[in-house]
Amino acid sequence: MCCPGCQAVAAMIAGSGLDNFYRQRTAYSERPAASETPVREQYLIYDQPELTDAFCQTQEDGSVSARLLLGGITCAACTWLIEQSLASVPGVTEAAVNLQQSRLDIRFDPLVLPLSEIFTRVDALGYRPRPFQASARREQMRAEYRADLRRLGVAGFGMMQVGMFAVALHAGDIQGIQEQYQGLLRSFSLLVSGFIVYYSAGTFFRTAWRHLKQGALVMDLPVALAIGLAWLASAYATVSGSGQVYFDSVVMFTFFLLLGRFLEARVRQRHANNWFDAESALPDAVSLRRDGRWITVPRSQADQGEVMLVQAGQTIPADARVLSGNSAVREDTFNGEHLPRTVSIGDTIYAGTVNVEAALEAEILGSYAQSRLAALQRSVEVAETEKPRLAKMADRIASWFVAGVLLVTSATAIAWWHIAPEQTLWVALSVLVISCPCALALATPAALASAASALRATGVIVRGENALESLSRTTHLIFDKTGTLTEGKLAISRVELLGELTEARALQLAAGLQHWSNHPVSKAFSHIQPGEVFQDVNYKVGAGLQGKLDGRQYRVGSESFCREFCPALPPPPDEQRYWIALCDAQSPLAWIGLDDTLRAEAKAVVRSALTGGLELGLLTGDSSPQGKLLARELGIDDVRTGMEPQQKMQRVQSLQATGAVVCMVGDGLNDAPVLSLADSSFAVAGATDLARTQADFVIVDDVLTRVTDTWQKARDCRRIILQNFAWALGYNLSAIPLAATGHVPPWAAAIGMSLSSLLVVANSLRLNRSPAKEKGL
Amino acid sequence: MDSLYLLIPVALLLVALGIKLLLWAIDNGQYEDLDKEAWRILSDDKSPERSDSEAESKTDD
Numbered sequence: 001m002c003c004p005g006c007q008a009v010a011a012m013i014a015g016s017g018l019d020n021f022y023r024q025r026t027a028y029s030e031r032p033a034a035s036e037t038p039v040r041e042q043y044l045i046y047d048q049p050e051l052t053d054a055f056c057q058t059q060e061d062g063s064v065s066a067r068l069l070l071g072g073i074t075c076a077a078c079t080w081l082i083e084q085s086l087a088s089v090p091g092v093t094e095a096a097v098n099l100q101q102s103r104l105d106i107r108f109d110p111l112v113l114p115l116s117e118i119f120t121r122v123d124a125l126g127y128r129p130r131p132f133q134a135s136a137r138r139e140q141m142r143a144e145y146r147a148d149l150r151r152l153g154v155a156g157f158g159m160m161q162v163g164m165f166a167v168a169l170h171a172g173d174i175q176g177i178q179e180q181y182q183g184l185l186r187s188f189s190l191l192v193s194g195f196i197v198y199y200s201a202g203t204f205f206r207t208a209w210r211h212l213k214q215g216a217l218v219m220d221l222p223v224a225l226a227i228g229l230a231w232l233a234s235a236y237a238t239v240s241g242s243g244q245v246y247f248d249s250v251v252m253f254t255f256f257l258l259l260g261r262f263l264e265a266r267v268r269q270r271h272a273n274n275w276f277d278a279e280s281a282l283p284d285a286v287s288l289r290r291d292g293r294w295i296t297v298p299r300s301q302a303d304q305g306e307v308m309l310v311q312a313g314q315t316i317p318a319d320a321r322v323l324s325g326n327s328a329v330r331e332d333t334f335n336g337e338h339l340p341r342t343v344s345i346g347d348t349i350y351a352g353t354v355n356v357e358a359a360l361e362a363e364i365l366g367s368y369a370q371s372r373l374a375a376l377q378r379s380v381e382v383a384e385t386e387k388p389r390l391a392k393m394a395d396r397i398a399s400w401f402v403a404g405v406l407l408v409t410s411a412t413a414i415a416w417w418h419i420a421p422e423q424t425l426w427v428a429l430s431v432l433v434i435s436c437p438c439a440l441a442l443a444t445p446a447a448l449a450s451a452a453s454a455l456r457a458t459g460v461i462v463r464g465e466n467a468l469e470s471l472s473r474t475t476h477l478i479f480d481k482t483g484t485l486t487e488g489k490l491a492i493s494r495v496e497l498l499g500e501l502t503e504a505r506a507l508q509l510a511a512g513l514q515h516w517s518n519h520p521v522s523k524a525f526s527h528i529q530p531g532e533v534f535q536d537v538n539y540k541v542g543a544g545l546q547g548k549l550d551g552r553q554y555r556v557g558s559e560s561f562c563r564e565f566c567p568a569l570p571p572p573p574d575e576q577r578y579w580i581a582l583c584d585a586q587s588p589l590a591w592i593g594l595d596d597t598l599r600a601e602a603k604a605v606v607r608s609a610l611t612g613g614l615e616l617g618l619l620t621g622d623s624s625p626q627g628k629l630l631a632r633e634l635g636i637d638d639v640r641t642g643m644e645p646q647q648k649m650q651r652v653q654s655l656q657a658t659g660a661v662v663c664m665v666g667d668g669l670n671d672a673p674v675l676s677l678a679d680s681s682f683a684v685a686g687a688t689d690l691a692r693t694q695a696d697f698v699i700v701d702d703v704l705t706r707v708t709d710t711w712q713k714a715r716d717c718r719r720i721i722l723q724n725f726a727w728a729l730g731y732n733l734s735a736i737p738l739a740a741t742g743h744v745p746p747w748a749a750a751i752g753m754s755l756s757s758l759l760v761v762a763n764s765l766r767l768n769r770s771p772a773k774e775k776g777l
Numbered sequence: 778m779d780s781l782y783l784l785i786p787v788a789l790l791l792v793a794l795g796i797k798l799l800l801w802a803i804d805n806g807q808y809e810d811l812d813k814e815a816w817r818i819l820s821d822d823k824s825p826e827r828s829d830s831e832a833e834s835k836t837d838d
Contacts, residue, residue: 079810079812079813080813097810097813098809098810098813099810099812099813100809100810100811100812101809101810142809145809146803146804146808149803149808150799150800150803153796153799153800153803154796154799154800157792157795157796157799158792161788161789161792164788178778181778181781184781184782184785185785188785188789191789192789192792266811
């Protein structure tokens with residue numbers, strides 16, 4: 001068990017006889033982050049009807065159907081777990097999870113079971129429930145998915161039908177067939193394939209035409225040409241009763257291509273469903289003072305100028321000015337740093353940051369759209385549009401291919417015009433059909449789908465379109481520091497003893513006091529067993545703690561706080577660490593130095609990136625000398641510290657201007673703009689919530705070596721794609737001369753095309769073969 | 778062999794019917810989640826239908 005959350009989940013699973021989950025799941029669930037507010041309370045807000053209108057509907061029989069968006073669903077076993085455990089709750093009549101959309105449709109009796117209870121139960125299972133908001137983008141995605149499926153299904157039916165006619169026709173070619181039956185079979189093939197070309201292949205024509213108008217040659221152009229010309233030629237042959245028909249090839253080609261693209265899109269879209277949404281980080285409920293009482297209202301109803309209460313541990317729901325209270329806020333959302341900023345009356349606090357120490361009353365400064373968090377969201381959107389677009393490999397090859405095929409076809413036509421004019425049309429057409437780019441067009445989607453599903457098994461989610469191709473061409477790998485190369489939390493790195501205490505004893509005393517604090521510093525002590533229990537512990541926000549043990553007063557905390565108590569305290573040993581002092585009234589006892597520890601695997605990642613020939617860089621918002629030290633330790637030369645988000649983006653852009661392909665590795669919200677600007681990006685997110693992560697690749701299991709593993713996989717993928725292209729082009733090159741000399745009957749063309757496509761698919765599947773990496777739970 | 782003139786149109790009608798059914802199923806949302814259905818058969822001890830009816834009977838109590 002990795003954490004109390006897992007343990008609770010395991011207990012619940014075993015308790016309700018759902019231990020099957022562990023036998024059936026194919027991927028590990030994400031680890032639930034320790035929640036800082038009581039789970040149930042935060043969902044009570046959903047019992048208010050005005051807030052739930054958007055995602056709940058009351059049925060005729062009084063039951064309510066609700067749609068929830070679930071964070072953290074990883075595989076089909078998750079859906080099974082959620083469905084099974086909810087269905088056994090009294091009051092629930094129906095629970096169905098849609099994995100593709102991470103959506104839970106639940107029907108329940110509101111008299112038996114309040115909605116907040118459903119939220120709480122889902123949360124207890126380790127998933128993050130949120131109201132499902134139907135957005136235009138989500139609707140559009142669903143419509144596209146259905147349209148793809150329709151085209152694919154219709155093409156499949158058509159392929160079978162036309163294939164049946166084709167068997168008869170091919171047999172007739174070999175054994176002889178009466179002309180009237182040949183005509184009959186061809187006419188029906190014409191009819192069915194005409195419908196398929198119109199209904200299913202129409203999308204290729206539209207895409208090719210759209211790009212052609214802008215002067216771009218894409219893979220869909222040779223595809224559309226092959227389909228269109230082969231069908232027209234076959235139609236002409238049918239009507240004129242001469243020549244050869246290729247209806248079966250046309251339809252089969254359409255079906256396989258649609259299938260390849262459908263599968264590729266499906267692997268990618270599963271996680272693209274959760275796009276970047278900074279607002280989802282904010283709590284839905286706000287505690288406001290109205291008419292002298294504290295009441296809880298939905299966040300959307302809180303107006304500028306109202307006074308809100310933010311409890312310790314809560315995420316601040318809106319930009320506000322502190323009216324009363326002292327506390328510290330952790331602003332890693334904006335600066336990535338783990339040490340909180342102390343705030344008191346008159347200071348501004350920002351939506352999306354976390355109030356760490358004590359309750360604050362604050363006056364709301366404006367709506368979400370005016371907040372600093374919304375500005376972050378907008379800068380991500382701007383960066384997205386500025387991201388350089390690398391042309392897809394397939395499209396670059398396509399332009400050469402189209403030119404080549406057209407050239408060869410015209411050369412053939414001219415040659416035959418001189419040899420045997422009556423054969424010219426048919427030979428030229430058979431060249432076109434033989435050079436049908438089926439394998440060529442399948443080469444990329446098959447390899448990408450295969451690589452993406454292999455990566456998913458190792459704990460990396462691929463979200464960005466074209467991301468694997470960009471990653472394979474990376475020249476510069478840029479890291480963020482806090483939370484990426486480092487663990488993102490403080491740990492005790494040095495103890496400087498000042499009295500006669502042993503180190504263990506000093507740490508035990510400090511831990512005994514820190515136990516009473518919820519400042520992030522105290523987490524560094526949580527692994528130490530406190531000894532005796534302190535009495536009369538006083539906590540001073542932003543300073544430290546004081547407590548009594550065996551009649552002696554001790555203090556632990558900041559330099560000024562301890563010096564006030566014990567003037568003999570010497571200054572801290574150095575400036576590289578974050579130091580806290582321990583003293584009693586008479587004498588200083590120890591300086592305890594805290595440091596953000598380097599990830600254990602960081603060195604291995606840097607080493608393998610360097611041997612792979614990548615240029616490495618470190619961009620950090622932290623201005624302390626620690627960044628430089630850490631970079632030297634790792635062997636990274638290009639270090640820039642104290643960078644504002646804007647400067648980070650400029651740095652990436654200036655690298656891109658010199659022709660570099662930049663891959664950026666960051667850790668979430670504060671890096672979001674620079675991540676979306678880089679050619680490819682990783683988020684080391686521990687991804688409890690994909691919606692708050694903006695990156696092409698999300699490392700779910702929090703292991704940094706996935707960066708280089710994925711890079712390796714991307715390069716393998718590129719190699720496989722190139723192999724596929726080489727095979728497809730090689731096949732075409734060797735078949736075209738045969739066709740140009742008039743030696744290829746249509747059945748041979750059909751078989752050759754299918755075999756060549758199968759080979760490409762089989763080759764792509766090799767990407768999926770790597771043994772699944774061991775995962776830590 | 779003249780029966781072909783009848784049988785092929787009949788076959789086409791059946792295909793048209795099949796396509797119609799498929800499109801109906803797609804629009805009805807039956808293909809929205811292609812991953813889950815493969816797993817449903819493995820939940821052998823408790824079928825969703827049964828647990829649903831159990832839940833209902835508990836509600837009635």
